[in-house]
Amino acid sequence: MNHKKTLIAIIALLAILIVAVPTSQVAATTTEVKLQLRFTDSNLKPLANAYVKVFNTTGTADKHYVLFEGRTNSKGWLNVTIPNPHDGTKYNMTVWWDPAGTDYFYVFEEKDIDGSLLKTTPANGGYNCTSTDHGIVTSVLAVDVTATDIYGTSLGYYTTTIYYNWTNKVYSASKKPATNIRIQVPYNLSWTGGVDWTLRVHWDLEYLKFISGTPGGNVTAFNIWPTKPTYANFTITFNKDVIGPQTSSVGLGTLTVKMDVGKFEAQLVDWFGNKLNVTSGYGIVKVMVHDADDPSKLLATMIANETGGVKFLQVPNVTSTIVVYWLTHEITVNSTTIADLKALPTTLRCQLVPTVLTLKDKRPSPSILAEAKVYITWPNLLT
Incomplete structure (x- = not known):
């Protein structure tokens, strides 16, 4: 019976001791801290997809360990939750980065960072960023x-x-x-x-x-x-x-x-050197600028204005072929290669001849035929 009483007393004493342990000591063993690290360029703009590594350097090399590692998001942030770093414990931080995400360049290294600084804001010399106005600047x-x-x-x-x-x-x-x-x-x-x-x-x-x-x-x-x-x-x-x-x-x-980009202006004229104009029946004239060395590159295109003028405000100054098309059939009426588009102004003579048709009826004394519709067919093209 005495042994049983003794055992019961021991169990009761242990229970009292467990209950009596200060809650602050229990919490201390499980305390964690959230770090917000924001890595940037020299202008405090974010580095996306940078590889970050932080490791302990206190004590001998065999006691060193990685505290955390990871990649920044598209806004340059790396957010981690880690055991509370102890003040006095030293850490190294490294960052590898390049714009393609292959970690080619070594752009950050800081040694012997005190654990307290990992929890401190940049305004106070620390690394825990709380604002996009702050950042850890890399090279x-x-x-x-x-x-x-x-x-x-x-x-x-x-x-x-x-x-x-x-x-x-x-x-x-x-x-x-x-x-x-x-x-x-x-x-x-x-x-x-x-x-x-x-x-x-x-x-x-x-x-x-x-x-x-x-x-x-x-x-x-x-x-x-x-x-x-x-x-x-x-x-x-x-x-x-x-x-x-x-x-x-x-x-x-x-x-x-x-x-080497400049303006290109051209005046389109008919076969006799007169400006093209809509009243002469020329209709819509389109001008296209191609790279002469690679005609598949269409550098610019424009519909000529009512007096046959075209003006491109910005065109690469390469040797170019200028092609002028007439009407919806895109019949080529001029093709000219120009070595220097900056040689302005340029006159482009088109294979267009102004023609005036006067239609009369068949009476003995013919009169002008008014309001007649005239079709002109280009050879081998349906209209």
């Missing part, structure tokens, strides 16, 4: 590219695509009109000084020729390839000291490129 330079015609007007009418590459890594961005097309240019952490990237501009089915370029900000130079004027290099620089939590932009590059 990715934001560059705004504007492409203009020879008169300084941004390319319009068609979408402009900017291609930029380093070695065989090619990326692109598009916009219409071609004003401040934002590209995100990686600057690998192993690089020093200025680094050249290659640029091409595609618009209206053509890779355009560069005329000139004006760099600004973190874009420090621009050079057109002498033997291939559809290619150019631009040089970027990056201050790696600004990498880390920031609450405002730390850098921006700008580049305005003038392309």
Whole structure:
């Protein structure tokens, strides 16, 4: 009986001890923290699909472990819930990224981050972002590219695509009109000084020729390839000291490129050199501009105005074949190859002859036949 009493007393004592354990100690073993990490370029614009890794570096190497890893979403956010990082524990953070999502460039590394900073906002030097006004800046330079015609007007009418590459890594961005097309240019952490990237501009089915370029900000130079004027290099620089939590932009590059695109005007005349006009019975005249080296590329098309004039405000200045079609049968009345569309104005003589028909009845004293309908048939065509 004494043994039973003793056992019952021990069980009761244990129950009392368990109940008496402070709730704060139990909670401490299960406390978690939510981290909101927002990775950006130099202008605090998001990095999508960046690969992020954070690992513990306290103690010996055999005690190091990955705290978390993952990819940012389309807005640059990586949200994780992790065990509460202890103050004093050190962590390393790394980021790999490129615009194509292949993690080619090493764009962020910070060592020995104190655990407390993972929970602190960028406004206080930490990494836990609570606003899109904050971000963890990587070594990715934001560059705004504007492409203009020879008169300084941004390319319009068609979408402009900017291609930029380093070695065989090619990326692109598009916009219409071609004003401040934002590209995100990686600057690998192993690089020093200025680094050249290659640029091409595609618009209206053509890779355009560069005329000139004006760099600004973190874009420090621009050079057109002498033997291939559809290619150019631009040089970027990056201050790696600004990498880390920031609450405002730390850098921006700008580049305005003038392309070989201009106006093309033409006056259509008949066989005798007179302006075409609707009152002469010519009807609708359509003008089409094709790339002479690749006729499948239709660069521009327009219906001539009532006096036979056409004016294209922006056309790539390549050797072009101008074809003039008459009426709905699209009968070719002129085909001219022009090497330089900027040689204005241009007169295009069409194979059209003004003809006046006077219809009379068959009376002995013929009179003008009024309100008669006349059909003119082109050979081998049905009307």
